[in-house]
Every structure is written in structure tokens, then in C-alpha cells.
Amino acid sequence: MFEIALPDILNRQVPRYTSYPTAPHFSAAVDVGSYARWLSELKDAPGAASLYLHVPFCRSICHYCGCATRASRREEPLVEYARRLRLELDLVASHLGTRAVSHVHWGGGTPSMLPEDAFFGLAAAIHARFDVLATAEHAIELDPRLVGGRLAERLAMVGVNRASLGVQDFDETVQKAIGRRQTVGTVVNAVAQLRRVGVDRLNLDLIYGLPRQTLRSMRATVEQAIALEPDRIALFGYAHVPWQKANQKLIDASALPDAALRLELATIARETLEGAGFVAVGIDHFVRPGDDMAAALQQRGLRRNFQGYTTDDAPILIGLGASSISRLPQGYVQNAPDVGAWSKAIEQGRLPTTRGVALTADDRMRADVIEEIMCYFGVDLAEVTARHNSSPSVFATDVETLEPLRRSGFIRFLGDRLLIMRDAPAIARIVASAFDAHLTETARHSLAA
Numbered sequence: 001m002f003e004i005a006l007p008d009i010l011n012r013q014v015p016r017y018t019s020y021p022t023a024p025h026f027s028a029a030v031d032v033g034s035y036a037r038w039l040s041e042l043k044d045a046p047g048a049a050s051l052y053l054h055v056p057f058c059r060s061i062c063h064y065c066g067c068a069t070r071a072s073r074r075e076e077p078l079v080e081y082a083r084r085l086r087l088e089l090d091l092v093a094s095h096l097g098t099r100a101v102s103h104v105h106w107g108g109g110t111p112s113m114l115p116e117d118a119f120f121g122l123a124a125a126i127h128a129r130f131d132v133l134a135t136a137e138h139a140i141e142l143d144p145r146l147v148g149g150r151l152a153e154r155l156a157m158v159g160v161n162r163a164s165l166g167v168q169d170f171d172e173t174v175q176k177a178i179g180r181r182q183t184v185g186t187v188v189n190a191v192a193q194l195r196r197v198g199v200d201r202l203n204l205d206l207i208y209g210l211p212r213q214t215l216r217s218m219r220a221t222v223e224q225a226i227a228l229e230p231d232r233i234a235l236f237g238y239a240h241v242p243w244q245k246a247n248q249k250l251i252d253a254s255a256l257p258d259a260a261l262r263l264e265l266a267t268i269a270r271e272t273l274e275g276a277g278f279v280a281v282g283i284d285h286f287v288r289p290g291d292d293m294a295a296a297l298q299q300r301g302l303r304r305n306f307q308g309y310t311t312d313d314a315p316i317l318i319g320l321g322a323s324s325i326s327r328l329p330q331g332y333v334q335n336a337p338d339v340g341a342w343s344k345a346i347e348q349g350r351l352p353t354t355r356g357v358a359l360t361a362d363d364r365m366r367a368d369v370i371e372e373i374m375c376y377f378g379v380d381l382a383e384v385t386a387r388h389n390s391s392p393s394v395f396a397t398d399v400e401t402l403e404p405l406r407r408s409g410f411i412r413f414l415g416d417r418l419l420i421m422r423d424a425p426a427i428a429r430i431v432a433s434a435f436d437a438h439l440t441e442t443a444r445h446s447l448a449a
Contacts, residue, residue: 030356039095054321082118211255
């Protein structure tokens, strides 16, 4: 007999754990000097780097959006932003030196809004400052409404080989409620244009938990996405955080699904995807059986970073652009979130760092535990602590907090091995949060599922 109902568990607000410690625990104690020193210390260190370029501009802001972005219909701000990104590349390279790059990811915002010359110039600067490997994954996030033939050709010319299309939901009623109208034909055309030029590794992003969604509309959206034959589908839970994102105040909160319906929406979407042969990866990704992410899951090579689940095992992630976060062996560093403050630092020849966190030995160990739970729905505490010259006993208090979940049959322990037994995608963040030494009851995050 279960003592806790799943919807009650999922009403908790916990981090998404794309990093540990999570961004709310970054501080100004890590500054420009820290970042410059850390980069310089890595000049002769082995391993490739990944680059993330954040372009915080969109044509308009959708009601549901939680990204760090702004609306712009003028070309000038985009041209200036791209110029400063090139300057930031120069600044980073001056400290880090030339290094092999295994992944390049353009995010936003809508990075494809960069004018053609600015986009080409920035892509050329990446290759001039770093050694982009021939095998590198070069990915970009796209708004299907802005994908035409010329844009697709431009992406292919700079070496983009993976694209993520923000579909969210195909239902017109839901689209109206979230302020994002795009027809099925628009998405079909975007997919066709990308495949025509050889950008054929395609991801589709869907969201459950949106206003006006029903079980029927959710299933229909997933089936339409499957019909487009993407390699990967991401199924994200909508995070309603109007206290952080003012645009979300445009969402009719009374039209949002309650915890029970939200769980049903996620379940029907997962069942439809798995029924179509997709392999479930972590809490929110689904991939074709032959995809390299499926292989990484099988071989326990899956990773989790600010882009979600990834096969990227580079020890260095360089975030470029306003609000971007870099992950280095020494810790995390975040750029100024405001475009104005970021621009000012760049024009003054300074790295635009405003905060971060230096990793302690305990942070590194807990990060490994949390990542294993998020990727594999379980963790061998003895194995992880042995890697860190520690003992499972350091987690005794954390394990005690999981006792209600154990009694209710959600998890079990086999010695020092923790296993999530049911509803793993829904409760993984809750289980992971038990090992978060920085988490406080007053911190505000998104719902667990």
C-alpha cells in the first residue's frame, strides 16, 4: 500500500538539475579575475571544449517563454550583438588558447535571426579562434516560422548538422493560449527545407502542461510530431514562473492543468512516443534506437548540461553571450544577464563575468550522484563515493529524507545502490534533490514534473 500519492509529490518545486550547484547558488565571489585565472590554468590541459552561443533576440515573446531573450524587429541590435560575440570569443581565446572544439550550439532566443553577414562572420571567427573538429556536432535552435530555403542553405554552409525546432504544440486552441501561432504546414516546410540541404539530424521540442491542453490534443500533437520522423523529440514540462518571467502573466493560470492532469498529459505523451519505437532517455528526451544518444544511454555515457541531455563529454563548456553559463573543471561562471551590462564589459575589453561558484570536493561528488539519478534513475553511492575518496555514510542524512518514498514503493535500496522503481521520469528531480546540499525550502523553482 502506497503512503504518498504521486500528484502530491509532484507539487514540490525543485531544480531541473542541468548543473550542480544550480544557478540560484552562484555568487559574486566568482568574478572576472576568477574566470580569467581558470581559463589560463586550462591552457595546457587535455580535452576538447564545447561552445554555446546565446543570442537573446526573438521577433516576439511567446507567453509561455522562460528563456533569457527580448523582442527585436530591427537589424542593428543584432549586428552589434554579433560583433560583440566575436570580441568575447577573442577575449576567451586570449586566456584559453587554441583548443579543439567537439560541440557548437547556438541557442536563444532565435539565433537564426542574426543577419546573414553577421552570422557568417561569427561562424568564421569560431573557426579562426578554435580548432572545430571535423566530427563536431554543430547544432542550432530554430523557430519553424522563420525557416525558409535561404536560411537552411546558410546553416548548411557554416557546417550546422543538427537543428532543434520549437514546435511546443500543434493544437490551435493551445497555440492561441500561449501566444504562438504556427500551422502544421509551417513546421512541415521547415523540416523539408532543412533536409533538402543536408541538415537532417532533427530534434522537435514539445511542451506538456500548457493551458487548454487535453489528453486528446496532447496525443494528436505527439502523433503529428512522430509523423515528421525526427531523430529526437524533447518533451518538456511547462514551468509557470510568472514571478521570474513577466510575460508568463499573460497566461491564464486558471486554464493550466492541475497536478493530476499534468501527470496524465506527460504519461500519454510518453506512451505514444514509446509505442512508436522511440527510446526514452532521462526525464524528457526520446530518440530513435539508432541515435547516438540511445547508445550513450546504453553505455552509461549520457551527460546532462544546460542544453539538457547530451552526448557531449567535453570537460570545458564555454558560454558566450549575455546570461550564458560556462562550466569549467574549477567551477561555473555566468555572464552578465543584461545585454547592456554584457555589452559594456565587452567594449571595455573585459570578460563579462558577474557571478559563479567554485566547486568543492563535496560539490563534485554530489554533482555525480545527481547526474546519475537524472540520467539513469538510480545511483550506486558506494561506487560514486569511492571515486571521490569518500564513503556512502556521508549521505546518511540525505538517504533518511527519502524514507517516505521508499515506504511508498517509489524507490528501493539494494545495499548502497538506490533505484527508482516507478514513475521515474516524474520523480527523478525529487529524488535528486535529496542530495542537494544547497537547496533551501525558500528557493523558488518549477514543479517537479
